[in-house]
Amino acid sequence: MTLSDIADGLEVTAQQRDRGVASVDATAGTQTSLRERLAEFGDELPCDAASAATIVEGHVAGRSVGDGARAAGVAPVTAAKTLHLLGCEGVSPLTPRAHDILRDWLSADLSRTEAKELAGASETEFALATFVETHDPLDGARAVVEGFRSNDRTTEDALAEARSDVTELF
16 A cells, blocks of 8 residues: 555645644542442442542552541441452451461361461451451452542652653763
8 A cells, every 4th residue: 555545535625623622631520430439339338438439539549547437437447348348458457377367267167266366366357357358349349449549640640751860860
């Protein structure tokens, strides 16, 4: 195919149509859309969709579960359960070895007292870890959180590519 074949049928006009400026603002309405998208999971979450959105926003911004819980007006355990059900990793207070011990208790190989003592967990930590171990994240919830995370511009440095690194000076 030659250039003349590619250009065949193209016309030159004397006027251009002004179609305006195309813009996309991925941050506009993110909070509202997050609440709306979490509303479909509202019956299965331990808190309402507005509180869940506040908890997720705090988690994505790098704040602690306790800070997110305070901002949402819920207990920290409720915030941790919400994050787990929404597919966020790392909300269990136990180590991987302690989770093995917890699984032994759940399969009736250990008594609860033994398991709690071997895991080195408080009553609250053990209860939260039990919840994490016995409840799977909600179907589709992880995608909602990941979608919000990818649209969140507060965690990115918009000018990172424009600045030079210290090593480039040498």
